[in-house]
Amino acid sequence: MIFEKKTVALDKGEVTYFVGGEGSPVLYLHGAGGLLKSKAHELLSANHKIYMPITPGYDGAEFLDGVDSMSSLADLTADFVNSEIGGSADVIGHSFGGWHACWLAVNNPQLVELLVLEAPAGFRPGGKGGLALPQDELMKLLVAHPEKRPKDDRPLEMIRGNRDSVRLHYHGGMPLDEALVARLGEIKSSTLLVYGTLERIVPIETCRILKEAIPRIYFNYIYDAAHTIEVDQPERFVGIVGDFLERGEAFLVNNKASESAA
Amino acid sequence: MRFTYFHLMPWDSFSAAEEEWPVKNTYFDPVEATKLYQTYIDTMAYAEECGWDGIGCNEHHYSPYGMMNNCNLIGSMLTAKTKKAKICMFGNLIPLLNPIRVAEEYTMLDVLSGGRLMTGFMRGIPHEYIAYNFNPDESRSRLNEATQLIKKAWTEPDPFGWEGEHYQFRSVSIWPRPIQQPHPPIMMSGGNEESARHAARNRAMLGINFIPSLAKGREIIEAYLDEARLVGWEPGPEHILITFHTCIAETDQAAIDALKGGVDYFNSTLMNVQRNAQQIVLQKTKFYQSEKNREFFVERLKKAKSRTIEEAIHDGTVLCGKPETVVKQIKHAQKELGVGWINTNMKIGNIPNDVVTKGMELFRDFVAPEVRDIEKGPEPVMSMADV
Numbered sequence: 001m002i003f004e005k006k007t008v009a010l011d012k013g014e015v016t017y018f019v020g021g022e023g024s025p026v027l028y029l030h031g032a033g034g035l036l037k038s039k040a041h042e043l044l045s046a047n048h049k050i051y052m053p054i055t056p057g058y059d060g061a062e063f064l065d066g067v068d069s070m071s072s073l074a075d076l077t078a079d080f081v082n083s084e085i086g087g088s089a090d091v092i093g094h095s096f097g098g099w100h101a102c103w104l105a106v107n108n109p110q111l112v113e114l115l116v117l118e119a120p121a122g123f124r125p126g127g128k129g130g131l132a133l134p135q136d137e138l139m140k141l142l143v144a145h146p147e148k149r150p151k152d153d154r155p156l157e158m159i160r161g162n163r164d165s166v167r168l169h170y171h172g173g174m175p176l177d178e179a180l181v182a183r184l185g186e187i188k189s190s191t192l193l194v195y196g197t198l199e200r201i202v203p204i205e206t207c208r209i210l211k212e213a214i215p216r217i218y219f220n221y222i223y224d225a226a227h228t229i230e231v232d233q234p235e236r237f238v239g240i241v242g243d244f245l246e247r248g249e250a251f252l253v254n255n256k257a258s259e260s261a262a
Numbered sequence: 263m264r265f266t267y268f269h270l271m272p273w274d275s276f277s278a279a280e281e282e283w284p285v286k287n288t289y290f291d292p293v294e295a296t297k298l299y300q301t302y303i304d305t306m307a308y309a310e311e312c313g314w315d316g317i318g319c320n321e322h323h324y325s326p327y328g329m330m331n332n333c334n335l336i337g338s339m340l341t342a343k344t345k346k347a348k349i350c351m352f353g354n355l356i357p358l359l360n361p362i363r364v365a366e367e368y369t370m371l372d373v374l375s376g377g378r379l380m381t382g383f384m385r386g387i388p389h390e391y392i393a394y395n396f397n398p399d400e401s402r403s404r405l406n407e408a409t410q411l412i413k414k415a416w417t418e419p420d421p422f423g424w425e426g427e428h429y430q431f432r433s434v435s436i437w438p439r440p441i442q443q444p445h446p447p448i449m450m451s452g453g454n455e456e457s458a459r460h461a462a463r464n465r466a467m468l469g470i471n472f473i474p475s476l477a478k479g480r481e482i483i484e485a486y487l488d489e490a491r492l493v494g495w496e497p498g499p500e501h502i503l504i505t506f507h508t509c510i511a512e513t514d515q516a517a518i519d520a521l522k523g524g525v526d527y528f529n530s531t532l533m534n535v536q537r538n539a540q541q542i543v544l545q546k547t548k549f550y551q552s553e554k555n556r557e558f559f560v561e562r563l564k565k566a567k568s569r570t571i572e573e574a575i576h577d578g579t580v581l582c583g584k585p586e587t588v589v590k591q592i593k594h595a596q597k598e599l600g601v602g603w604i605n606t607n608m609k610i611g612n613i614p615n616d617v618v619t620k621g622m623e624l625f626r627d628f629v630a631p632e633v634r635d636i637e638k639g640p641e642p643v644m645s646m647a648d649v
Contacts, residue, residue, distance in 0.1 A: 223426035236425045252432045
């Protein structure tokens with residue numbers, strides 16, 4: 001599956017995005033490392049049309065005036081959804097993108113159908129976890145199975161820049177977004193929270209906060225996955241996320257036929 | 263030094279010359295079995311009165327080798343018949359079972375016993391994989407994943423789902439949750455160095471069974487200690503348990519004679535019926551990932567069958583004799599291995615139950631008082647770092 005690169009002019013400026021697949025729309029919000037298209041995206045695109053905007057400032061894109069906080073970034077994304085999708089969508093956010101997705105869901109609940117949070121950043125009480133680690137150590141925490149990491153054509157300096165400085169433009173490095181925590185109860189969407197059993201960047205306390213605050217949330221461990229679950233375990237990630245997107249809360253109920261002896 | 267009383271619950275009057283596994287169940291007499299279960303359970307409960315710190319059994323299928331297909335049922339009875347002894351489930355065959363069910367049953371035992379449960383997370387012996395129709399090649403990976411899932415079921419405060427290689431559960435929240443926090447002690451098998459390292463990586467206690475020599479036991483323990491240090495923790499004696507065939511009588515010769523009869527029945531009858539099935543699994547699957555471990559398992563069985571009781575006593579791999587002799591053997595084993603727990607298996611094969619009971623009383627009166635205060639370390643307690 002080849003994702004097509006496009007650009008849209010919104011009121012606040014231009015946003016570049018990738019789009020591909022067929023089916024109901026899914027908005028994918030990337031993590032602090034920028035957009036890394038993975039096998040999971042390809043698998044999901046079999047049943048969904050995936051929209052993957054690049055956050056201004058990331059991957060060489062320009063920052064936009066007035067888009068300098070997580071809340072204002074979410075508002076820009078709402079404009080993107082209205083413009084390019086033309087209505088509500090299911091939303092997946094990874095890490096920084098999960099934080100971003102939560103702001104979108106509280107500011108614009110009418111645009112978010114089902115919400116998937118993949119090891120979301122922004123809810124690290126006491127600063128536990130985080131990205132402030134030497135590069136080699138960080139790489140081990142991002143992906144447990146580096147052999148599965150997709151080819152990435154972006155220069156290493158760009159990826160580091162995304163992670164080390166660009167993200168700070170939006171949140172200044174705050175570990176716990178208390179303003180957002182206070183509003184998590186406003187999230188109307190059924191929410192699936194996925195968390196790798198090898199996760200070390202986002203602490204488990206994040207899951208506790210989200211479980212406590214979001215009214216309809218389901219928490220799932222993904223076995224043998226570190227922070228970038230979709231890279232470590234694309235089939236498991238798509239197995240549960242795809243099922244959730246297809247059946248909503250009914251994903252709790254096993255609908256698979258027993259294997260036939262024949 | 264702490265002691266656990268282990269019971270294999272064997273069918274002790276099997277006379278058929280069967281060599282195939284599974285053994286047809288027309289040989290099983292349910293009425294006789296009712297009496298046998300009762301005798302065994304009473305004996306196990308009596309171990310508490312005789313000073314054992316823990317009482318346990320394990321899981322086997324389809325043969326007279328052992329009658330506890332689900333040791334948790336026996337454990338449940340023991341919770342009602344004992345007051346302070348640990349309930350030692352050594353253990354459930356984790357890869358063959360629904361891990362959530364294991365988490366629930368173990369937790370019930372912990373709660374029913376008022377927090378006295380010690381758990382075994384065992385992979386099982388090869389032919390058990392035929393019994394429950396699981397691929398032996400997957401035994402290790404199933405054990406790994408199920409272990410993590412069970413720990414999560416014990417410790418996770420919120421309902422959660424699990425998307426794994428072997429197990430998928432969309433919503434888990436077990437009732438009850440364990441008394442022992444964050445969870446009851448876990449023991450894993452140390453049948454070889456690979457298993458010992460696996461136990462260390464899981465911060466579990468190490469349980470070593472029927473070693474061919476104390477030197478081999480030491481190698482396994484060294485591997486366990488080495489791996490534990492690599493992953494950042496330091497086991498003490500309280501984390502290491504070794505199982506011995508144990509026979510105590512008024513005289514050394516009486517103990518040797520009793521043990522000879524029991525071991526002969528154990529090897530020639532109870533073990534014999536599963537040997538063929540065991541060979542098929544060992545030869546045709548990757549139950550043992552390395553050839554070295556497969557050979558070690560086979561050699562250990564061969565040696566157990568061919569070695570005389572006198573040789574085993576000389577090698578320090580059984581506890582057998584009058585009380586004074588057994589005290590010396592225990593002290594020697596502790597000194598050589600640094601273990602904090604000895605797991606005694608006294609109903610070996612068809613050793614008569616009254617001989618077993620007499621041995622337990624000799625243990626109570628003359629052995630335990632001499633060895634109880636040997637270095638044993640604190641009670642093993644799990645921390646959140648173990649989760």
